[in-house]
Amino acid sequence: MPKSGSTPKVTRRTALAGLSASAALLAMPRLGRAADETIRIGFPTPLTGPFAAEARDQVKCAELAVKLVNDKGGIGGRKVELLVRDDKLNAGEAATRTLELIEKDKVHAVVGALSSAVQLAVNEVTRARGVIYVSISQSDTINEAKDFSKYTFHEALNPHMTTAAVARQTLKKGMKVAHLVADYAYGHEMLRGFKRAQAAIGADNVGEILHPFGAADYSTFMPRLMSMRPDVLCISNFGRDQANAIKQAVDFGVKQQMKIVVPVILHNQRLAVGPDVFEGVVGGANYYWGLEAQSKSAASFNAAFKAANGGAIPTDYGAYGYSGVGSLLAAMQVADGTDTDKVVDALEKLQYDLTKSPQHYRKCDHQSVQSVLVLESKKKSAMAGDNDLFAILANDTGSDDMLRSCSELGHAT
Amino acid sequence: MDLSLIIMQLLSGIALGAVLVITALGLTIVFGMLGVVNFAHGALFMIGAYAGLYLASLTGSFWWGLLLAPILIGAFGMLIEFVLIRRLYGRSIDDPLLLTFGLSYVLVEGVRIVFGSDGIPFPTPPQLIGVLDLGIGFFPRYRLFVIVLVAVVLLALWLTLEKTRVGLIVRAGARDPTIMQVLGVDIGRVWLAIFGLGVGLAALGGVLAGPMRSVNPEMGSLVLAEAFVVTVIGGLGSIVGAVVAGLMVGISISLVALFAPEMATIVMFALMAVVLLIRPQGLFGVRGRTA
Incomplete structure (x- = not known):
């Protein structure tokens, strides 16, 4: 890299840049006042x-959560606005966009990211700036003390709880298990989860x-x-990788010889x-629309989503967008505004049931304690309609026992 | 590690290489004869897959899709040559490069608007579903078919270029277009046909890849990178080079996957680096050629 930038010289270009920056600064107070009016996420x-297909569903569901709150008059009379940014599934891009959202758009909280690696990058930025972040994709690392902060919340399931539930339904003592892993x-986190579950069950x-x-x-x-x-x-990958690998x-005739299992279907x-x-x-x-037969919250979530999206049904990762934004806004209602400490406190005490069954954020690591579904893909002849994709094999009720203990994660207990 | 596993691995490498060969071939022919680096090649591969899927569902048969999509998209390629690329001949090599680069974005976004950005299933033709027992292991029928079809296309292409009058004109035109014009050959028509052929091959690659992968708007971007690596290894503009390098890359990926699977993607770039160090013009390239 040439070091030409190290000697400051006032050219016409830098002078213009400086001028426009000071003009922007002058306009700031006005923007600052506007900040008090809307709540920006x-x-x-x-x-x-x-992962674009899953990401778009997350946006639709997050928008729905915002709309439902705004329809009821917002939070303390303030409207809520969702600022969606494309992180291109790239940690650097996500960090830059998040920084912009915080510094330039003055968001009050951040929800999102759809990769275990990218969410850690977002978390770095929000943690350093004391902004609340609700992560809505799977990660075990984000629960661990070294990545945790009081501003970090994890609404998604984590690999540990997911693989344990899936292994319980599919593995037996003495079974031989092979892994194809992204x-x-x-x-890596899914593989670690499966191996831990395998060891407990006694599979090889x-x-x-x-x-x-x-x-x-x-x-x-x-x-x-x-x-x-x-x-x-066990095929542990995500998005299109899952489709292509399966x-x-x-x-290659794999299914004739063995059963295919994935952590997240x-x-x-x-x-x-x-x-x-x-x-x-x-x-x-975490979610399947067919839960509506056994859960009132699923039925009303489906109905609201259908009404807002021309009859389409919400999907698994979409539901995270709804419950992630929804739980945050519910906490803001309780805190009656966006004061970070009050909202953190409200989130820690919040009991919410937005898409399936009661959930809460565990105190020590802010992991959402929630039910885990295990699904099996139906054969074509067994499908009652185009959307009847899966049979629900298990619906494990959420409990702290599903999670690694606070002390194992390195949190003071 | 037993021998049958290595043979199975070789076979998957050849099947993988077959699609690479077809795609790289279109790229290298267009570069060799027209001097155009076609950055829209990957996008046209993707369009080919969508066209194949659309035509297959329209006619109810994969085979019509396989036959018609390359022809249709090849014709579309000729339109691109006639309307856009033609204006840039004689200019620096960057101009058509930038044009096709922009075009690839237009095509990908266009498909996103029309078909959505989710993947669409491309069913394997019913005759080719399932595996064939080779005695040493099972191999998907469809992938065997791809190997055979690519071999047939290569043979037909070679015969046309080497044994027919049309092939003679094409080869001469690539060498010295001015003399060809003096001899009364309408070189513009030759270029039009060549570009159409290159694009048609991209589309054929797309239709063939469809049933192996799900069809989506971004499927071409990775393919473009792979095709470039193959053409660089084989030598820019060399048809034999594209064939040898395509198979070489496919087999290398496959064998490396056996011993160090996480390195499977990197191996082709490593191969390219080694070839460039030893033979900068590529395996079958001509030194100093800039088309």
Whole structure:
């Protein structure tokens, strides 16, 4: 890098930049007053890239949560505004957008990010600036003391609780298990979760293959996976990677030899590859619209989403957008405004039931204690309609026992 | 590690390489004969997959999609050449590069608007669903079909270029367009056909890849990078180079996946770096050629 920038010289360009900056500064007081009127929630999410389908559902659901509050007159008379930014599934981009949201747009809190790696980058920024961040994608690391701050809340399930629930439904003592894992934070955390659950159940690990994140072709991993002769193949990746990996595994005849299990089974990816490919695949989920048969909150969430989105149904990761923003706004109602300490306090005490069943943020790590679903993809002939994708194998009621203990995570107890 | 596993791995590498060959071939032909670095090649690969899917669902048969999509998108490619690229011949190599780069964004966004940004399932043709027992292991029928089809296309292309009058004109035109014009050949028509052929091959690659991956607007961007790596290894503009390098990359990815799976993507770039160090013009490239 040339060091030309190190000697300050006033050129016409810098003078102009300085002038416009001071003009902006003069306009600030006005903006400052406007800040008291609306409540702004920053929402970084990967609108482009392999997780785009899930990200867009998150935005729709977050917008719905905001709309429902505004329809009832907002919070203490103040309207709520959602500022959506594309983080391009890139930690650096997400950090920059989050910084902008805080410094320039003066957001009162941040909700979002859809990758275990990217959310840690967002959390770095919000933590350093004392801004509340509600993370809505899976991570174990964010619960741990070294990444935690009093401003950090984790609304999504975490890999530990998800893999434990899925393993309970799919693994038995003595079974052989092989893993195909995306080589980044999410994959590593899911693998760690599965191995811990496997050890507890007494299943044997016969091998693990790490694949590059965002790969389009998985054929080269299949012969080796099949030569391991496992009873269960756990595929721990996300978004389009999940669709491609399962499709190609099925092409290679994997399903004839073993059961395919995923930590998180994705509504959108099941739609993207069709019922035949996903038939019999089992995976965990935070939400499935079919819960409406057993949960009033699910029924009313579905109805509100349908009304706002032309009859479409909400999806798993979408529901996080709704409950993440919804719980934050509920806490702001209690705190009667945006005072950070009051809202943090309200979030810690909040009992909420927005999409499925009662939830609360655990005091020590701010992890949302909630139910975990285990779903199985239905075969085409068993589907009652286009949206009837999954059968609910288990709906484990949320409890602190599902989580790693506060002391294991390094929190003072 | 037993031999049958290595053979299976080689076979998946060849199937992977087959799609790379078809895609890189279009890129290298257009560069070799027109001197145009087509950055929209990946987007046209993606458009090909969508066109194949659309035509297959319209006619109810994958085979019509496979046949018609490359022709249709090839014709679309000729339109692009006629309306846009043609104006830039004789200018620096950057101009068509920038134009096609911009075009790729237009095409991807266009598909996002029309078909949405979610993936769409591309069903494997019913005749080719399932696996074939090779004695040493199972291999998807569809991937075997892809290997055979690509071999047939390559043979047809080679025969056309080497054994027919049209091929002679094309090869001569690539070498010295001015002399060809003096000899009374309408070189503009040749260029039009070449660009159409290149784009048609991209579209064919897209249709072939469709049933192996889900179809989505971004599927071309990774393919473009892979195709560039293959053309650089094989030598820019070299048809034989594209074929050899495509198979080489496919097999390398596959064999590396066996021993160090997380390195599978990086290996092709490492291969490219090594080739560039030893033979900067690529395996079959001509030194100092700038088209």
